[in-house]
Amino acid sequence: MSEPLESAPLVNAPLSGRRILLTRSKPDDAIARALRLAGARVDALALTVSTPLESARLDAARARLADGAYAWVVFSSWRAARAVVSCLPRARSLGTRIAAVGEATARWISDHAGVSVDLTGAGSAAALLQCFPAPDSGARPVLIPRSALAPDTLPGGLRALGWSVEAVDAYTTTPAAAEDIDADIAGNFRAGRYDAAVLTASSQARALPPLLGLPPPTTRVVTIGAPTAATARGQGIVVAAQASSPTPQAIVRALTDALARPAQADAPEERDS
Template identity: 35%
Template sequence: MIVLRHPARAVRIADALRAAALSVFALPLTETELPGDVDAVLKGLTALARGEYRWLVVTSGNTVQALDAIGRAHTAGLAAAAGGTRVAAVGSATARLLEDAGVAVDLVPGDATSAGLLRAIGRGHERILLPQADLAPDDLRAGLTGLGWRVERIEAYRTVPYPAHPSRRVPGVVQDGVPPPLLVPVDVVGLATAGVQPAVVFTAPSTVQQFRERLAAGPLAFHPVAIGPTTAAALRGQGWEPGATATGPTPSAIRAAVLEAFGTEPVTLPSGRPVSGSTAPPAGPAPEPPPEPTSAPTSAPTSAPTSAPTSAPTSAPTSAPPIGDQP
């Protein structure tokens, strides 16, 4: 099975899946860059430090990393700016990163979605700072405004095709442990040619679009797994019904969704243009099928490879965001 994240960012997911005797690979398709207007972020952090907001609402770990990096590069980190403001976090992973950055978290809704936060935060009339990705949907801002809050949304970071430019890449968190082997798009097409029908964990809506754009050569049959409802909606927007949607962005929930998805019919990606970034010809002799894992569960395809293709590099990046249903 394939996780659409860099190996260093997929260690916890891979550990959970390997515990179910699955062969796990990582395919990074997106990365995080600094926002287009860093000054707007600095202005928001300055106002935050002055106590001008009732709430700071943080919806992803990428946001934590971006705000803290921008703040430290110019004045002080996120903890110094958020000291006197109530902080709400969407998801336990986001809350942990905030606490690791020295920020006390006041609200973590049990339902780690925009709807869950709206129910938890209730009505109000004061100012809220809402830093989000450039690709984040507008539902949370609109929902908070509908509850009476005065919301200032700023672009905290940009999601770009992998790899990001080194000078603009946002530093992140590298997960401890053994990372899964790294694939590139042409490897996935090669596996499909050999008859492998992998489960693919889509970790954000942006990975859905990148997957289609980079793997349009097909034909590719796969079992799509969504990390959350926002990503599931993006899959359906492409005409791909998720085989399963994780009940939460946790390794155990993702493992359960993957095993469920293997019991469904795969989605087929039609043939199209050559694989993006690949110098391999679009057609040619089919590779030999990779070896079968010795302990794969009966619900999983038995043709999943046990080692990374030789064309895939194995080096890890210097940064990595946490698990989340992020843009």
């Protein structure tokens, strides 16, 4: 989706005159807004589709959550929280604590469940694990509603801390259909008309090559998080920069830094990583 005319680049902004492809599309996207405020011309294109999953196991986890059976419920995304959002107020009243990997998920929970989050990480599973408490003797288990494609970083890390963990698939992510890809955006990408592309999830990194092809050498790729960067590299995508945190401001800084370097500087950096 191309940006509206009223979101014209700002003349003196750090990304003024730059054309950026954001590989997701959502209403009032904070990343897209930050890029436009930084002067960029942004095209948003959803490379993936997320689908809620239903199962007897998820139903049973919802019932146990509503009964206060868990010490904690831990979320790595708003889509995971959506799967059990109706249970959160009652679970909270029964002593279940809530943790979120990042601020965006914490805000979504507050807005949609009307309850606050007890523990918020710095945007990654690894960061949340660094501040997660160890269990008391006889503690109730931890529930993790999650993507069917999620790695075991979070449940594995919590088990290493001594928690009993129940990880339940709540949604899955698949590549968008080829016929749903905007032909103009795809053509501009393949022709090298984007200065940069932003990948915010590993699923986007996997979907990019089959849907659009590998980025041309003149298109810098910036990722959010080490897992997305690693997945991108595994797909043959050269990563010019990884945002220091999963915030719109950090993404703007990463893009600004990456675009300030000569294109040939990116390849040696990748080989050393």
